[in-house]
Structure formats: C-alpha cells, structure tokens
Amino acid sequence: MEQFVCYNGEIISEKDFSIAPNNRGFYFGDSLFESMHAHSTEIPLFSLHFDRLIQGMEVLGYEQPATFTSTLIKSGIVKLLNRNKQFKSTRVRLTVFRNPGGLYLPSNDSISYLVQTTNLDFDKLAHRLPSMIVDVFPNQIKCAGEISPFKTGNALLYVMAARYAKLNRLHDCILINQHGRYVELSSSNLFGLKGDTLVTPPLQEGCVAGVMRNYIINRLAPSIGLKTELKPISQKEFLEFDEVFSTNAVSGIRNIVGIGTKRFYSTRYRKMQSALEEMLF
Incomplete structure (x- = not known):
C-alpha cells in the first residue's frame, strides 16, 4: 500500500x-x-x-x-x-x-x-517483548552538555552501542559517562527500583530528557505509591537494585533481568506497565 x-x-x-x-x-x-x-x-x-x-x-x-x-x-x-x-x-x-x-x-x-x-508490531504498550539482558558499552562514553538532553541526528554513539549489543548477543547496552556512572541505554532511559523508590540519573549525568522518563517521575510513580529520586548511579549501586527497567515513549516500560552474571527480580514490572497503559490509553 x-x-x-x-x-x-x-x-x-x-x-x-x-x-x-x-x-x-x-x-x-x-x-x-x-x-x-x-x-x-x-x-x-x-x-x-x-x-x-x-x-x-x-x-x-x-x-x-x-x-x-x-x-x-x-x-x-x-x-x-x-x-x-x-x-x-x-x-x-x-x-x-x-x-x-x-x-x-x-x-x-x-x-x-x-x-x-x-x-508497531504491538498494540498500546509492549507487554510481550522479552526481558532484557544487558551489559556496559565499553567503547565510548557519553558526557553531559548543552545538547545531551535532546535527540539529535548525530546518533552514532547509540548506533554503535546497539550494534555492540547485537554482536554480543545482548538486548541492549548501558552507556556510561566520564565518571564511569550509568547514564542510559541505546534507546531508552534507565530506572532502578529499591524498596518503594524509583531511582534514575539526573540530566547532569548526560542522559536524554526522556518524555516517558518525565511522565513516570511526575505522573505514574506518584499514582502508584512510589517515590522517585534523581541521583547518579554507580556500578555498585546498580547491582543493589531490586528491579531495573528501561523506559521510552514508544514501548513504555521494559524490564531488565540481568547484567553480566547478576540477575534481578521482575515482580512489579507488569503492574507498572499495566498502570501506565491504563493512564495513557
């Protein structure tokens, strides 16, 4: 057609x-x-x-x-x-x-x-995408700056990270900044859940000012009784999360079940995704 x-x-x-x-x-x-x-x-x-x-x-x-x-x-x-x-x-x-x-x-x-x-090959949000195994993209860092919050046509960093993930049989890669802290994934923002608090890096760490990130912080989390905290995430802190998610405006929330040999629980992801879908559609 x-x-x-x-x-x-x-x-x-x-x-x-x-x-x-x-x-x-x-x-x-x-x-x-x-x-x-x-x-x-x-x-x-x-x-x-x-x-x-x-x-x-x-x-x-x-x-x-x-x-x-x-x-x-x-x-x-x-x-x-x-x-x-x-x-x-x-x-x-x-x-x-x-x-x-x-x-x-x-x-x-x-x-x-x-x-x-x-x-899209799914209706509303992506409930049926597989849980993700990820790792750190080692070949290039992402630094914070005037244009880092925006999605620009200069996206080679994300292209190379996505290609690295495919070559290494991963679902995605985590980008790090010059301090070695976790920033985001190749096509989504990064959240960790510890108890009843959702943690995500602040924009000063270099991440994109994601639209879904914004919505989760200001609308979804308060509606389901979760607090949010904007703070840098070190490798050690990442491994201490109860659950980890990626988020973007197209697919919503997607759970990450592993990085390296570390495995995370995935008990609240579907409830969060369902609540998000109900609010949006």
Whole structure:
C-alpha cells in the first residue's frame, strides 16, 4: 500500500520525497527528532514531545516559523495517520533540520520538518517483548552538555552501542559517562527500583530528557505509591537494585533481568506497565 509523509505541512507520497544533496541533517547531523506513540489518532504524550523539541530548537538556534505550532503540527500528524490508514499503535517520527547553507557555520537558521509514520508490531504498550539482558558499552562514553538532553541526528554513539549489543548477543547496552556512572541505554532511559523508590540519573549525568522518563517521575510513580529520586548511579549501586527497567515513549516500560552474571527480580514490572497503559490509553 502506498505510504505518505508530511513535509513542511504538505502530505506527499513517500516515493516522491527526497532530500537535497546538501541537507544539513545529512551533512552534519544538524537535526532534532521526536519518536512518539500514536494510538488511533491520539498521541497521549504529544505536548511533552513538542515542548522538548522546542527547547532543543532554542538550544541549537533554530528559528521557529509561525506555522510550527503545537496545534498545527499535531493536526498534520493526525492527517498523515488518516492518509496512511494507521488506526492502531503507530510510531510517529517528527524530524526538524536546519535548511541548507554554509559549512559547519550555517548561513541561516530557518528549518524544515518531516513527519513519518510506521506501524508497531504491538498494540498500546509492549507487554510481550522479552526481558532484557544487558551489559556496559565499553567503547565510548557519553558526557553531559548543552545538547545531551535532546535527540539529535548525530546518533552514532547509540548506533554503535546497539550494534555492540547485537554482536554480543545482548538486548541492549548501558552507556556510561566520564565518571564511569550509568547514564542510559541505546534507546531508552534507565530506572532502578529499591524498596518503594524509583531511582534514575539526573540530566547532569548526560542522559536524554526522556518524555516517558518525565511522565513516570511526575505522573505514574506518584499514582502508584512510589517515590522517585534523581541521583547518579554507580556500578555498585546498580547491582543493589531490586528491579531495573528501561523506559521510552514508544514501548513504555521494559524490564531488565540481568547484567553480566547478576540477575534481578521482575515482580512489579507488569503492574507498572499495566498502570501506565491504563493512564495513557
């Protein structure tokens, strides 16, 4: 079936879309993106995604056109979902990139944007994904900085971590910072549960300011009687957690059962995932 994309507000056939040879997202990774979960034509966390995107655009110096508003972008996504006849769970990717011009120094800060949608192989949240065995990605660190909270087109660190996981028969890898502390996984944030407290690294450690991370801290955890604590996580502290989870906006919460020879319990994961699904959908 023919698929469509939304480019600068216009719905066009995917086969008719192409980028310019000097596209700055392609040349320099000069882009930002958001991966969202749509169910039917609802995007439960859209406002959090859009707010993070605008913050990232401000940091990168992108101009925000008058037509790039929360209302208009959401309307365009809904039109695209309808055009592609995607009425179950769908991954929506919104990419913003600086328009061509200049080398490292851009000649202008105007932007273009692209929306793409793909069907997910699960409905609502991912209850049936296998429990994860992970390990530390040893080849590169992630440092905190002005752009570390955002999802940029310069994602080679995550590509290499995901590739390392596959080559080593792992489900994912944990990224560490310059202090040797745990930051996040290749495509998700990291949480540990100790008693009734959920622990996750603060942004100062270098992790992405995850939309699902935000929602769990501010909405889910209080609703199910859990406290949250933002604190650095050392290797020793990680191994002392009762349970460990990865979180992202598309699949929700996924449990981690092992790192190296260490195994974790997995007694509260499904209840948390079910509570999250009920709140979102």
